[in-house]
Amino acid sequence: MRAALVTGGTGALGQAIVGRLLHDGLAVVVPWIVEAERDRLRERSPVAARDRLRDVRCDVTDGGTMEGLAREVAERHGRIDVLVTAVGGFAGGRLVETDRATWDGMLALNLTSAFVAARAVVPHMTAAGGGRIVTVASRAVVPPAGGFIAYTVAKAGVIALTQALARELEGTGVTVNAVLPSTMDTPANRAAMPDADRSRWVPVDAVADAVAFLAGERAGHVTGTLLAI
Numbered sequence: 001m002r003a004a005l006v007t008g009g010t011g012a013l014g015q016a017i018v019g020r021l022l023h024d025g026l027a028v029v030v031p032w033i034v035e036a037e038r039d040r041l042r043e044r045s046p047v048a049a050r051d052r053l054r055d056v057r058c059d060v061t062d063g064g065t066m067e068g069l070a071r072e073v074a075e076r077h078g079r080i081d082v083l084v085t086a087v088g089g090f091a092g093g094r095l096v097e098t099d100r101a102t103w104d105g106m107l108a109l110n111l112t113s114a115f116v117a118a119r120a121v122v123p124h125m126t127a128a129g130g131g132r133i134v135t136v137a138s139r140a141v142v143p144p145a146g147g148f149i150a151y152t153v154a155k156a157g158v159i160a161l162t163q164a165l166a167r168e169l170e171g172t173g174v175t176v177n178a179v180l181p182s183t184m185d186t187p188a189n190r191a192a193m194p195d196a197d198r199s200r201w202v203p204v205d206a207v208a209d210a211v212a213f214l215a216g217e218r219a220g221h222v223t224g225t226l227l228a229i
Contacts, residue, residue, distance in 0.1 A: 001052075003027045003077035004215065005070065007060045007117050008086030010037035012186035013136065015044055016208035017084055022049035024212060026082065029073050031058035031066075060087055060113045063120070070120040079128040082215045083121045085114040085135045088155075092148045103150045110154035114161060122165075122174065130173030132215045135162045136207075139180040139228050159226060166224035175223035177214045181207045182229065202229055 004021050008014040009030030021028050022045065032038040032055050045053050058069050074080050089109045091102050114135050125131030138155040145152050159178055166176040183189060185201040210227050213219060 001025065001027050001077070002081040002217075003029070003073060003079065004082035004084065005029050005031075005073055005080055005117070005121060006082075006084045006086060007031055007113060008088060008136070009084075010034065010041045010055075011086065011088075012188065013088075013181075013184060013204045013207055014086045015041055016204040017086055017211050018053065019045060020205075020208040020212045021082070021084075021215065022046055022052055024216070025052075027052045027077060028054070029069070030055045031060050031069060033057065033059060061108050061116055063116050066116050066120040070124055074124040074128075079131075080121050080124045081131055083117060083125075083131070083133045084211055084215065085117050085133075085158075086211075087113040088136060090148065090151050093150065094147055095149050098150050106150035106154045107157070110151070111157040111161065114158055118161070118165060118176075122169070125174045126169070126172045130220070131175075132219065133162075133165070133174065133176040134211050134214045135176070135178045136211075137162070137178045137180045137226070139182040142180060142226070142228070162226070163224050170223070173220075175214070175219060177219075177222060177225045177227065179207055179210045179214070180226055180228045 004026045006018055009018045010032045018028050038055050058065050091106055135158050137158040141152045141155045144156050162176055162178040181202050183201050185203050
């Protein structure tokens with residue numbers, strides 16, 4: 001059985017990704033920090049697949065903690081086949097409106113979490129001779145946009161991390177790709193933009209489908225790709 005580690009798996013997008021990977025027959029491990037979000041993940045997971053879902057309290061920005069989790073997953077399942085880094089958050093603000101706490105928070109949540117997870121998992125994947133890493137960036141930052149500068153820089157960093165790591169891992173059997181959703185139809189976005197036209201918003205299930213493809217065994221020759229949705 002293939003095993004996946006999904007950071008951000010308790011969020012709206014993350015829950016869709018976890019559900020899709022469970023549907024595809026994978027064992028899925030989800031680190032969590034907010035108990036209420038963990039409970040929602042458990043409630044919304046397919047009943048028939050819950051024996052393949054495990055959630056672990058873990059700070060995904062802490063390198064030592066994530067290395068310990070990756071080691072545990074690899075020992076339990078024999079290897080880590082898939083890493084999805086779906087942790088993320090948004091903050092608006094131009095440069096002069098962005099304080100240091102917001103800047104540091106956006107980098108930690110969106111970029112550092114992806115770096116820490118990949119650094120923890122890659123040694124296990126290369127030792128096993130292969131794996132799939134899928135990051136979540138944003139279509140809104142291609143090209144980089146103003147008005148939400150901390151978020152833009154963090155997600156642009158995710159894109160750079162993805163493409164640089166794909167080059168580093170050429171020939172190892174490990175692929176590294178990113179999905180770039182535009183505005184997703186989530187409860188948080190509906191609350192933040194109640195008057196917006198949602199007709200062109202992207203369903204989280206569509207993003208989960210793209211992640212599942214890139215995480216699949218048939219995508220072994222796809223790496224360094226930015227898949228805009």
